[in-house]
Amino acid sequence: DIQMTQSPSSLSASVGDRVTITCQASQDISKYLNWYQQKPGKAPKLLIYDAANLRTGVPSRFSGSGSGTDFTFTISSLQAEDIATYYCQQYDNLPIAFGQGTRLEIK
Amino acid sequence: EVQLVESGGGLVQPGRSLRLSCAASGFTFDDYAMHWVRQAPGKGLEWVSGINWNGDNIGYVDSVKGRFTTSRDNAKNSLFLQMNSLRAEDTAFYYCARSFTSTWQVLKFDYWGQGILVTVST
Numbered sequence: 001d002i003q004m005t006q007s008p009s010s011l012s013a014s015v016g017d018r019v020t021i022t023c024q025a026s027q028d029i030s031k032y033l034n035w036y037q038q039k040p041g042k043a044p045k046l047l048i049y050d051a052a053n054l055r056t057g058v059p060s061r062f063s064g065s066g067s068g069t070d071f072t073f074t075i076s077s078l079q080a081e082d083i084a085t086y087y088c089q090q091y092d093n094l095p096i097a098f099g100q101g102t103r104l105e106i107k
Numbered sequence: 108e109v110q111l112v113e114s115g116g117g118l119v120q121p122g123r124s125l126r127l128s129c130a131a132s133g134f135t136f137d138d139y140a141m142h143w144v145r146q147a148p149g150k151g152l153e154w155v156s157g158i159n160w161n162g163d164n165i166g167y168v169d170s171v172k173g174r175f176t177t178s179r180d181n182a183k184n185s186l187f188l189q190m191n192s193l194r195a196e197d198t199a200f201y202y203c204a205r206s207f208t209s210t211w212q213v214l215k216f217d218y219w220g221q222g223i224l225v226t227v228s229t
Contacts, residue, residue, distance in 0.1 A: 034215055036152075043202055043219035044144075044152065055217070087152055091214035095168055098152040 002026050006088050006099030012107045019075040021102045023088035028068050032092035035064055035073045038101075039084045047086075048073065080106060109133040109218045111203050116223035119193055129186040129203030129220055137161065137181040140206035142216060143188050145199035148224075155201070156188065157211030166211055171197075193227045200224050 003026040013019050023033065035048040046055050048064035051071060061076045075082055083106055088099040115127040129141070143155040156177040158165045165177050176189040186203050201223050204216035 036216075043222055044216075045219070046215070046217050049207070049215050049217075089152070089214075094166070096154050096214045098154075100151050 001095055002029060002090055002093055002097050004088055004090055004097045004099040006102055008102060009100065010103040010105070012105045013078050014107045015078055015080055017078045019078050019082075019104065021073040021086055021088075023066075023071045023073070023099050025069045025071075025090055025092075029090045029092035031067050032090055033064075033066070033071050034089045034091070035062075036087045036089065037082075037084045038087065044087065078104075078106075109205065111205065111218060111220035113201060113203055113220045113223035116201065116225045118226045118228065120229055121194060121227055123193055124189070124191045125193060125225060127188040127190070127201055127203075127223060127225070129188075131184045131186065131203075131205075134205070136179075136184040138209060140209055140211040140213070141179060141186045142204045142206060142211065142214070143177060143186075144202045144204050144216065144219075145197075146202070146222070147196075147199045150199075153199075154214065157206065157214065158186070159211050160209035164211065190225070193225075195227050198225060198227045 005024045031051040033051045036044040038044040052064045063074045065072050085101045085103045087101050110132045112130045119125045142157040156167045158177045174192045178187045203220045205218040207215040
C-alpha cells in the first residue's frame with residue numbers, strides 16, 4: 001500500500017503569510033494527487049486536483065505542484081477564512097490514501 | 108446547485124445492520140460515479156466504496172469487503188450503503204461524494220454531502 005506522509009501536522013501563521021504544506025508518497029504516484037480543505041464540522045472540499053490543477057471557483061491564492069513522490073500545496077497569502085485542516089490524497093493505486101492532515105491556525 | 112444529502116445514520120449495536128442513503132440533486136446523477144468516504148471522529152479520511160454510473164462495477168476498501176454493499180438507484184437519484192456485521196471501528200461520519208467521472212476508479216471527489224454519523228456501540 002502507498003503511504004502518504006504529510007507535513008507539518010499543524011501550522012500557525014499570520015494573515016498575509018505564505019503557507020506551504022508538503023506531501024510525500026512512499027512510491028511514484030505520477031500526478032495523481034489531490035488536495036482538500038476541511039473546515040471544522042464541515043465536509044471536505046476539493047481545491048487542487050492532479051497535483052496542480054486549481055478547481056474552478058477556488059481562489060487563485062491556492063496552488064499545488066509536484067509529481068512522482070514529492071508534492072507541495074501553497075497558500076500565497078493566508079486569509080482568516082483559510083483556517084481548516086488540509087489533506088492530500090493519492091489515487092494512483094488502490095487502496096487510495098489520504099495524508100494525516102495539516103491543521104492550519106491563525107497566529 | 109449540486110446537493111448530496113445523507114440519511115439513515117445513528118446508534119447501532121455491534122453485529123447489527125444499518126443502511127445509509129444519499130439523495131442527489133442539481134446534476135445528472137447517472138453521468139457520475141459515486142463514493143462513500145468515512146471519517147472517525149477527530150481522525151482522518153478513509154475511502155470506503157465507489158460505484159460506477161450504472162452500478163455494474165463497485166469497489167471496496169478491504170476492511171469492509173463482505174460486510175458492506177454499495178448500490179444506486181438512478182431513477183431516484185439515490186446512493187445507498189448497506190452495512191452489515193457492524194463493528195466499533197466502523198464508527199465514523201459517512202460522506203457520500205461525487206466522482207469526477209462516470210467510473211469509480213478515478214478517485215477524485217468534487218462534491219461531498221454534509222456527512223452522517225454512525226455510532227457502533229453497546
